[in-house]
Amino acid sequence: xxxxxxxxxxxxxxxxxxxxPDFDGCDNTREEFDMLDKHHIEETxxxxxxxxxxxxELLNQQSPSDDEILEAANEELNNTxxxxxxxxxxxxxxxVKWAKDWKPNEN
Numbered sequence: 001x002x003x004x005x006x007x008x009x010x011x012x013x014x015x016x017x018x019x020x021p022d023f024d025g026c027d028n029t030r031e032e033f034d035m036l037d038k039h040h041i042e043e044t045x046x047x048x049x050x051x052x053x054x055x056x057e058l059l060n061q062q063s064p065s066d067d068e069i070l071e072a073a074n075e076e077l078n079n080t081x082x083x084x085x086x087x088x089x090x091x092x093x094x095x096v097k098w099a100k101d102w103k104p105n106e107n
Contacts, residue, residue: 016046019039021038
């Protein structure tokens with residue numbers, strides 16, 4: 001799912017692609033109820049499928065491997081501190097920041 005689709009989801013409900021029931025021509029309240037019930041079932045199924053789609057995308061995202069994290073931390077160490085490792089807290093903070101900012105390779 002691209003960024004534009006995600007922003008639509010965050011900004012309202014118009015992204016829900018389920019046709020609203022048309023109550024014109026309904027003869028009684030029971031018929032209206034049945035139409036509304038059918039609409040709610042369709043809407044719920046649509047939303048469940050969207051949740052499944054988002055979950056599948058999250059599962060398919062790649063996380064950095066331990067080797068990639070170690071390599072980036074070592075690179076950050078060497079670039080920031082040289083071989084002086086006195087500031088272990090800073091090293092850890094920078095490694096965590098890198099891991100949070102890491103984006104998977106787009107293949």
